[in-house]
Amino acid sequence: MHYxxxxxxxxxxxxxxxxxxxxxxxxxxxxxxxxxxGRHCVNYFGYRDDExxxxxxxxxxxxxxVIYISSCLVDTHMELASFTAKNxxxxxxxxEIHENxxxxxxxxxxxxxxxxxHDRFDKSQTMANYPFYSIDSEELHEVGVGPIHAGVIExxxxxxxxxxxxILHLEIQLGYQHRGIExxxxxxxxxxxxxxxxxxxxxxxxxxxxxxxxxxxxxxxxFETSRDIDFTRTVALELERIAIHTGDLxxxxxxxxxxxxxSVFGRLRTPIVNFMQEWCGNRLSKxxxxxxxxxxxxTQDLAKRLSEVLDTFEPDFTEMxxxxxxxxxxxxxxxxxxxxxxxxxxxxxxVGMAARASGVTRDIRLSHPHSLxxxxxxxxxxxxxxxxxxxxxxxxxxxxxxxxxxxxxxxxVPEPSDSTNIKALKSPGAGLLTISLVEGWRGEICHxxxxxxxxxxxxxxxxxxxxxxxxxxxxSVRNNEISDFPICxxxxxxxxxxxxx
Amino acid sequence: xxxxxxxLYHQGKQFIPDVTTAKVPxxxxxxxxxxxxxxxxxxxxxxxxxxxxxxxxxxIDLGKCTFCGECAMRFPEKISFTTDxxxxxxxxxxxxxxxxxxxxxxxxxxxxxxxxxxxxGRSLKLRQVSAGGDNSCEWELNASNNVQFDLGRFGxxxxxxxxxxxGIVITGPITExxxxxxxxxxxATPDPKIIVLVGTDxxxxxxxxxxxxxxxxxxxKYPIDLYIxxxxxxxxxxxxxxxxLTRKRK
Ligand code: SF4
Numbered sequence: 001m002h003y004x005x006x007x008x009x010x011x012x013x014x015x016x017x018x019x020x021x022x023x024x025x026x027x028x029x030x031x032x033x034x035x036x037x038g039r040h041c042v043n044y045f046g047y048r049d050d051e052x053x054x055x056x057x058x059x060x061x062x063x064x065x066v067i068y069i070s071s072c073l074v075d076t077h078m079e080l081a082s083f084t085a086k087n088x089x090x091x092x093x094x095x096e097i098h099e100n101x102x103x104x105x106x107x108x109x110x111x112x113x114x115x116x117x118h119d120r121f122d123k124s125q126t127m128a129n130y131p132f133y134s135i136d137s138e139e140l141h142e143v144g145v146g147p148i149h150a151g152v153i154e155x156x157x158x159x160x161x162x163x164x165x166x167i168l169h170l171e172i173q174l175g176y177q178h179r180g181i182e183x184x185x186x187x188x189x190x191x192x193x194x195x196x197x198x199x200x201x202x203x204x205x206x207x208x209x210x211x212x213x214x215x216x217x218x219x220x221x222x223f224e225t226s227r228d229i230d231f232t233r234t235v236a237l238e239l240e241r242i243a244i245h246t247g248d249l250x251x252x253x254x255x256x257x258x259x260x261x262x263s264v265f266g267r268l269r270t271p272i273v274n275f276m277q278e279w280c281g282n283r284l285s286k287x288x289x290x291x292x293x294x295x296x297x298x299t300q301d302l303a304k305r306l307s308e309v310l311d312t313f314e315p316d317f318t319e320m321x322x323x324x325x326x327x328x329x330x331x332x333x334x335x336x337x338x339x340x341x342x343x344x345x346x347x348x349x350x351v352g353m354a355a356r357a358s359g360v361t362r363d364i365r366l367s368h369p370h371s372l373x374x375x376x377x378x379x380x381x382x383x384x385x386x387x388x389x390x391x392x393x394x395x396x397x398x399x400x401x402x403x404x405x406x407x408x409x410x411x412x413v414p415e416p417s418d419s420t421n422i423k424a425l426k427s428p429g430a431g432l433l434t435i436s437l438v439e440g441w442r443g444e445i446c447h448x449x450x451x452x453x454x455x456x457x458x459x460x461x462x463x464x465x466x467x468x469x470x471x472x473x474x475x476s477v478r479n480n481e482i483s484d485f486p487i488c489x490x491x492x493x494x495x496x497x498x499x500x501x
Numbered sequence: 502x503x504x505x506x507x508x509l510y511h512q513g514k515q516f517i518p519d520v521t522t523a524k525v526p527x528x529x530x531x532x533x534x535x536x537x538x539x540x541x542x543x544x545x546x547x548x549x550x551x552x553x554x555x556x557x558x559x560x561i562d563l564g565k566c567t568f569c570g571e572c573a574m575r576f577p578e579k580i581s582f583t584t585d586x587x588x589x590x591x592x593x594x595x596x597x598x599x600x601x602x603x604x605x606x607x608x609x610x611x612x613x614x615x616x617x618x619x620x621x622g623r624s625l626k627l628r629q630v631s632a633g634g635d636n637s638c639e640w641e642l643n644a645s646n647n648v649q650f651d652l653g654r655f656g657x658x659x660x661x662x663x664x665x666x667x668g669i670v671i672t673g674p675i676t677e678x679x680x681x682x683x684x685x686x687x688x689a690t691p692d693p694k695i696i697v698l699v700g701t702d703x704x705x706x707x708x709x710x711x712x713x714x715x716x717x718x719x720x721x722k723y724p725i726d727l728y729i730x731x732x733x734x735x736x737x738x739x740x741x742x743x744x745x746l747t748r749k750r751k
Contacts (some may be wrong), residue, residue: 116678118714127678147682150661152629152642155679176679179633180714192550196567196708203637203733247640260505266647267515278527281582284637286732287530287569295574316511323504497635500678 002028003070008368011219011434014450017056017071022080025072029057030086038063040349040362042437042446044083044093046101047459049073053101058435058448062367067435076101082108089349092467099125115500116175119183130173132159139163143482147176154496158485165481170474177500185460191217191291191425198447199286202464202498207233207240208440209462209498210289212447215370215436217291220428220451228414229294230371235409236276236285237371238402241441243272245395245402246317248493252392253324255487256333264320268313275309278302292425297416306410310403321396334389338476338488341386350472352443352465354492357394358386358472364439376405386476391491428455440465442495464498515648520740525584529735530568532585533561535600540579548575551701551708555597563588564596564704567732589729589742596704596728608727608745616693617726621667621747624656627697628666628690632683633715634673637733638700642670645736652740657747663687668695668726674702674709677716684719695726697743699734707732 002020006012020028032039043058052073059068074080082105083090096114097103102121105111113125134142140163147155157173185197198213199206211233218225246269253261273283280288280296288296324330340350345358355362363380365373381397383390428451438445443465452458473492477485517523525531542556549572553565559579561572573580590596591608598606631639642659645652652658660666663686675683687696698720701707709715729742 118677118712127681147679148628148630148686152631152639152659154631154634154636154639155682176676176682177631177633177635177673178676178678178714179674179709180712183714184709184712190550192548192569192571193708196550196569200635200637200702200708203635204640206637260508263648264508264512267512267649270644270647270649274526277525277529281528281530281570282568282732283735284640284733286567286637287571316508319508319511323508495636497633500676 003068005066005068006435007066008364008370008437009215009219009434011222011429011432012069014431014433017069017433019071019073022072022074022078025055025057025070026081026083026086028070029059030083030090032059032068033087033089036063037346041089041093042067042444043435043448043461043463044090044097045448045461046097046103047450048101052076053103055097056433056448058446060368060437062362065368067368069433069435074103076103079104079106081106084108084110088347089468091348092471113175115178117178117501118180127175130157132173133161133169133171135161135169140168156496160482160485162482165483167477167480167482167485170477172470172474174470174496174499177497179497179501181501182460182462186457195290199289201462201501202495203284203286204244204495205240205440205442205445205464205498206284206286207236207289208438208442208445209447209464211237211371212436212438212445214289214291215438216434216447216449217428218425219434219436220432220449221292221426222429223292223425225371226294226417228297228416231409231414232294232298233289234372234376235298235406236288237438237440238405238409239272239276240285241402242399243269243276244441245399246272248395248490249324249392251490251493252388252487253330255490256330258324258327258330261320261324261330264316268317268320271309271313275306278305294416298413300413303410303413306406310406314403317399325393325396331389333484333487334392335387336385337388337484338480338491339385339387340472340476342384344475345386345472348471348475349468351468352439353394353398353441354391354443354469354472356380357383357390359384362444364437364444368437370438372409376408388487388491428457430455442466442493443469462501464495466494466496466499469494470499516651517649520650520737521744523737525586525735525737529584529586530570530582532588532606533563533573533580533582533598534603535559535561535580535598536578537601538578540576545572545576545579548572551710558600560597560599562597562705563730564593564728565701565707565710566730567701567707586735586737587741588731589727589738589745591727591746593725593728596730608742613746614693614726617695617747620693621695625668625743625747626658626660626666627668627670628663628686629659629670629672630683630686632671632673632679633676633709634700634702638672638703638731641731641733641736642672642699642739645739650736650740652743655740655744657743663689664691666690666694668697670697670699671703672699674706674712674715675717675719677714680716680719687719687723695746696723697727697729698725699729699739701730701732704728704730
């Protein structure tokens with residue numbers, strides 16, 4: 001066997017992962033993805049192992065609910081055949097490996113910088129000299145936008161090649177938000193510091209990332225979560241989904257200049273985030289999730305409050321949606337705008353809500369469920385058209401679905417475990433690898449950790465759903481009017497900081 | 502038409518009539534109060550993830566604090582967080598709350614530049630720059646503009662171009678990769694202009710302090726007009742801070 005099969009949140013000794021030749025590694029992993037649409041690459045990364053680079057590839061089997069892990073040791077001066085040439089979904093991973101370690105690929109079609117990390121291999125590559133794709137033509141023109149945008153949002157540079165008003169090509173340069181999180185996680189020693197870093201990866205996904213981190217840490221320490229801990233995390237994840245989806249509905253209304261929708265959805269988000277604050281003191285739930293503990297238990301009183309909040313939220317949310325989805329002027333902006341085909345979405349390895357809007361059934365809550373998701377029997381909401389409409393409509397449906405889950409969950413609030421009974425977290429085991437997958441509101445979040453001989457963190461790899469989905473945005477705007485770019489962008493609402501780390 | 506009216510009717514009144522006295526729901530980590538009780542100070546100091554706690558006397562630097570609440574949970578007899586969200590100040594040292602301090606935190610009127618009231622008291626246009634911000638402070642800045650908090654009613658707005666702005670609002674620890682863009686944006690803003698730092702990351706670097714990927718040299722060059730702490734800063738902290746800075750006092 002050339003690979004090891006593990007479950008979500010399982011720790012295995014790194015030494016148990018078969019190490020194969022590069023050629024076998026390539027054939028194995030690209031083969032697994034090409035053969036079955038039910039498999040996709042959740043993480044592929046490298047780390048220094050003495051003078052060499054150890055590559056680890058993790059392919060998730062969505063239908064068999066397992067993750068296949070294989071590894072390979074390569075020299076930095078070797079020129080390698082790329083996975084990308086066989087399957088496009090590896091392109092971003094290989095660019096990252098190239099940027100970090102200088103590994104050369106003979107046939108990678110698009111070996112461009114990813115995020116200009118501070119410890120990149122080639123320091124002569126700088127933000128200022130990004131190699132944009134360009135076309136030499138009298139008829140076409142280029143439009144550059146950013147890094148600072150018109151609104152209050154994060155920075156990134158968009159370079160359009162247009163024929164008149166029509167976009168032919170969009171290239172997105174990222175990296176402005178790079179804070180060196182993966183390195184800081186290895187340097188900071190206190191657990192609370194690591195948890196704080198995890199919730200600052202992307203502030204709008206504080207829950208998603210801190211749950212992924214907590215799972216990694218607990219698995220490394222051999223800690224079994226109690227029901228109340230799992231409950232807290234499931235409730236928090238679904239609340240985060242409702243809050244951000246509702247805010248996004250407001251944002252798309254703003255972009256089609258629909259004032260009523262913009263105001264109403266904007267104000268509907270407030271009771272949800274205020275409920276988060278009632279629970280934990282922070283509107284984005286920073287400080288709520290910590291490994292090995294149920295820091296701020298969800299009480300019966302909170303359950304009562306939440307059901308009141310949902311009961312007043314739902315009629316207003318329903319009424320506003322009915323109006324929006326029956327309004328021809330809104331629909332004409334949403335429908336057939338920013339289409340990502342199902343072929344493109346699966347080819348680039350799109351994840352989460354954006355992938356489901358294009359007809360790709362990919363949802364960690366179903367394929368690799370954790371916490372209380374197995375009990376919820378989650379059924380992913382999938383749309384077919386892959387346009388702005390699908391991405392907007394999926395949010396509406398997911399909000400209703402999350403409300404249903406929350407109501408089921410809070411009907412049965414578990415007692416917080418007796419604090420005298422709680423076993424303290426041990427320190428992480430030595431020489432382990434753990435992988436944790438969480439379905440945040442944007443999609444699949446993947447954290448992967450490797451410990452050294454003393455149980456210290458040796459490598460930490462974070463993958464935000466935006467990592468792949470930025471490419472989906474770039475593809476979606478092709479042949480659209482440039483004036484439709486904002487609404488395409490909002491319909492994805494991707495994270496810059498989660499990508500840049 | 503009738504549908505629209507019905508929606509409007511169902512929303513009722515959403516805006517907060519008085520943003521200076523509104524109450525925040527539930528628990529909130531606002532201005533901390535530190536009692537004079539003796540506790541194991543070393544343990545207290547060391548539990549903080551961002552080194553915000555100092556001893557002799559025990560104090561919390563709100564410019565560094567991420568408001569995780571850990572200290573108040575472990576030492577409830579020593580530290581408690583009030584729901585007082587008015588914690589914006591215009592001097593870095595005023596962000597440090599010492600044991601026994603009970604007084605409110607305010608903008609020191611003597612340190613506000615004279616021209617600010619007359620120039621920006623009724624209309625203030627700001628250009629926001631996120632330089633490594635994680636989209637939480639950006640999110641709350643946007644929320645300050647929603648129908649509930651409605652910052653716009655005070656004549657304070659975020660504009661698309663630095664050329665239209667009276668100042669810049671920085672979020673995030675200022676990444677090396679964003680340092681140049683920030684400088685260009687600042688230079689493009691016409692004088693006189695203000696600088697506002699929003700959030701722990703912007704004020705001190707927060708959890709990212711010391712990371713080789715950040716470059717905070719921009720902040721050494723210019724005076725800072727307003728510090729708005731929080732992780733992220735609450736809209737009411739943001740609005741009250743900006744009003745305190747620019748409004749004429751009676
Ligand atoms: S609340 Fe602030 S001072 Fe207290 S532990 Fe957290 S970061 Fe430190």
